[in-house]
Amino acid sequence: MMDRYHEMIVFEALSEHPSLAAAARRLSVSGPTVVRAIARLEARLGVPLLVRSTRGVTLTEAGTAFMADCSRILKAVDEAEASAKGSHVQAQGNLTVLLPLLFGRYVMTPLLTGYMEAYPEVKVFAHYHDRFPNMNEEALDVAVLVGHLPSSSLIARQVGHVRSIVCGSPAYLATHGEPDVPQDLKRHRLIATKAYRDKVQWDFQAQGEPNNIKARSQVSCATVQAAIDAAAHGAGLTRCLSYPLFDYLNSGRLKRVLQPFELPALPVHVVYRERRRASMRVRSFVDYIVDGLREHPALRPDAL
Known part of the structure; x- marks a missing residue:
């Protein structure tokens, strides 16, 4: 059992830098010691944990899962020792x-x-x-x-x-009008929240029935934050989750539209x-x- 514990420590040393040499330095042992420990571990488990190449080593799928387990188990051992020492408080x-x-x-x-x-x-x-x-x-x-x-x-x-909310700036809505139903979005400037997206597909509901709208976007942004900022500056309407919009809506920089058609929270x-x-x-x-x-x-x- 003690050998298994030490083998897990050796294997977990690969978590930060998947390199046998780096693991050996981290543990202050020789490279062959690390190689032998990993070989014993793979032989006992019956699965390869590492893929070796001229570029170094990478974890196999089994190695990745075992690494997570090793980290969890070794954390638990550290916590048990800390508890015994009274530092668990x-x-x-x-x-x-x-x-x-x-x-x-x-x-x-x-x-x-x-x-x-x-x-x-x-x-x-x-x-x-x-x-x-x-x-x-x-x-x-x-x-x-x-x-x-x-x-x-x-x-x-x-x-x-949280909810998915459609919103635009008061200045934009004053100029272009507010959409009354989701279908009205097709005549508005729409801001996509993904880069290189020339269309949006936004889901709504009407009297409990799904209502999906596909429309061309005027602007596509690589991030949700960029889309929110574009909407706040009057570029059009965008749709995203409500939590990043909370301050914008409370301050009046953005206005919520199509609320009766929003999906459930x-x-x-x-x-x-x-x-x-x-x-x-x-x-x-x-x-x-x-x-x-x-x-x-x-x-x-x-x-x-």
């Missing part, structure tokens, strides 16, 4: 989180700042993507996800709702793994941001 260590795009700018930054002040021994690594991750394979501790969750073993705590969840064995840093972070997000006005179902 203070959250500490590295915490990897996934957040939606623009969440940092409009919602999360004050919460991250407050958490880091309250728990200075925790180092937070924040990644921003609009997608559902594989928490285990990506070694993520916590994620904030928008939308209906797929069935999984993750623990989820709902913190609010989407739930926002904080998700994490390992209910019983969640580390102090995971529990502290989840509790802190769940409370903060539930109080945030941009995530209330009828906030706008």
Whole structure:
């Protein structure tokens, strides 16, 4: 069992730099020692964990999954030792989180700042993507996800709702008029939220029935933020989730249109793994941001 533990430590040393030489330097052992440990590991598991080439080594699919497990298990060992020493009373260590795009700018930054002040021994690594991750394979501790969750073993705590909203500047709407029904969008200047997109396809509902509109876009932007800024400067109408629009709508820089035709609100969840064995840093972070997000006005179902 002790040999297995040391082999996992050797293999996990490849996580930062997938190089046998770098792993050896990190562990202060010889290169052949690392090579033998990986060979024993692959022989016992019966699957290749690394692909070796003249350019170095890369993880196989099995190696990637095993790396995530090694990292999780070694973290648990470190936490058990810290608990035995009595240092478990203070959250500490590295915490990897996934957040939606623009969440940092409009919602999360004050919460991250407050958490880091309250728990200075925790180092937070924040990644921003609009997608559902594989928490285990990506070694993520916590994620904030928008939308209906797929069935999984993750623990989820709902913190609010957001909507997909169409909006434009008051000056643009004064000049071009407000659309009364989704079909009216075909005579408006539309701003796409993806680069090189000459058409948009926006979903609505009327009396519970789906209503999909395809129309040509006047402007296409590489980012949602660029589309919001273009709309605020009068370039046309755009459609995106409500949380980055909250300040624009409250200040009057943008105006919401077609509200009766909006799709139902989407739930926002904080998700994490390992209910019983969640580390102090995971529990502290989840509790802190769940409370903060539930109080945030941009995530209330009828906030706008």
